[in-house]
Amino acid sequence: MPELPEVAAAALELTKAALGKTIAAVRPVHFAMKKKFPPADARRVKGRRIEGIERQGKHQLLRLDSGDTLVVHFRMNGDWEIGTTGEEIDRFARGVIELTDGTRISLIDSRALSSILLDREGSSSLPKLGMDANDPGLNAAHLKNVLARKKIGIKPALMDQAVLAGLGNIYAAEALWRAGIDPTRPASSVSPAKLAKIADSIRYVLSPEAAIPGRYTDGDTEGRFAVYGREGEKCRKCGTKVSRIVQAGRSTYFCKKCQRG
């Protein structure tokens, strides 16, 4: 579920629940999580105060007063569930962060692909991240720079976190549909005029006005996307059936007629 807007909303929830508070315990619950968060890390974070919470791309960073950073990534299905230490732990909780005031923040993830890692002061496990997809500075000139020499399709290129941080499969497809761009078009071959359309479309699909109903925004989940997940259904602009292809191992939904640019 998480792309940039969802992760941003989750980081806000986390901030409300945890900022300024002290860690009583961080416990991996699922085996896959234990592998990446050893007991030494758990001992190290206990008693530390959470001094800041930031988002970088789809990563959430918890800055501790020790200089260490807890790095959380939701991958496909992760989400926070805020509760208290008295409650029963959710069936899908893969890790929990318990605070000394009794707050328990559970990382819920049915697939258990999420991760919580500890970066010790001075080290960072974060991969290279491009400009945030939300950044007001996102424009055609910037896209031209980061996409130069990229021969892969524009859609997988936009999903490359080193190109643009935060854009994922859904919003990449939705933005390209809005911009009328063929997702398979080699990234470096897209004209500046089209790149400007893409930048505008990304800004739009990530904006609050376009807020796609889901976990954090109310609304019907039926028909919330223009093309994503709508293979065989009618394109909202022209009525042509929406196509589905696979690019870089991921489904791409698009309209063959509207997206030729």
Added chain:
DNA sequence: CGACTCCTGACA
């Protein structure tokens, strides 16, 4: 580049 991996649930 594609293929495979990490996991588990939902659904045809």
Added chain:
DNA sequence: TGTCAGGAGTCG
């Protein structure tokens, strides 16, 4: 039973 899933790292 098989396929797919809003992510991303690794490997050949």
